[in-house]
Amino acid sequence: MLLPSVLFADPAGAVRIIDADTWDVGGERVRLFGIDAPEAAQTCQRNDGTAWACGRWATAEVDRRYGGRQALCERLDRDRYGRSVTRCHIDGVDVARQLVRDGLSFAYRKYSMDYDLDEKGAAQSGRGLHGTVVQAPAAYRAAQRSRTAATSVSGCTIKGNISSRGVRIYHVSGQHHYRRTKIDTTKGERWFCSAAEARAAGWRAARR
Incomplete structure (x- = not known):
């Protein structure tokens, strides 16, 4: 029989990327708190007017960086899909903050202002998604x-x-x-x- 402390333990373990802001951590589906990344099927527009599969790019880049690595997460809530809403760290780094800083995701201001300044810095520098015309994921x-x-x-x-x-x-x-x-x-x-x-x-x- 599992003890309550095990049943409700925070997610931890190897990372499997579902999309840029939705991961499996130690076998548990989690949604990264405070950020919103492009959907897998979403496209952006480059400065020359051509379409770019930015959703697939963001997912692939996050997978390249974090897929298979060990994460420690803090469960903050649960969303309507049953996913744990978490703040996750890899090697002591808040990965959501890093994704926003690098232009791989946006601050989800509807739920948190934690990463507002990180996004503004990425936008000013034109990093990642900010170098294109992109619709807000929501x-x-x-x-x-x-x-x-x-x-x-x-x-x-x-x-x-x-x-x-x-x-x-x-x-x-x-x-x-x-x-x-x-x-x-x-x-x-x-x-x-x-x-x-x-x-x-x-x-x-x-x-x-």
Whole structure:
């Protein structure tokens, strides 16, 4: 039987990068506190007007720096996806602060002003994302949700959700969790027009 101190221990261990601000630390899914990085599918615009896959770039750069390393994290909260919201350190360095300083992420001022000055310094120097035209990640997600809502109205009403453990589950209207299940296409979730389409794409049916 696990003791309470073990059950509620702060996340610690090897890092696996999901995206720039979402990691697995010692097998636990965490969201870095106080920052917001571009979504994996998000693009930015270079000064010459060409598109740049800045979301994939940020994820790959964070993985290059921190993937496989040992992190010590402090759990501060839990978000609506079930992830621990944490402040993480590697070799004594606050990694969220470093990501903002290097232009790999933004200060998430809606939740914290801790990294406000770090972002301003990166912006003044044009580091990383600040050297491009980039939409704030929160604004990008809102735009994607609006597009998703329009898609659902067209008749594709089956919700393809991804659980906090990465399990792909589809929910049909009338099922127990259908109404409270939210679809975030920036996380790989999607709408389906039929159960057969969902199964073919690798989703399984909700159990109730």
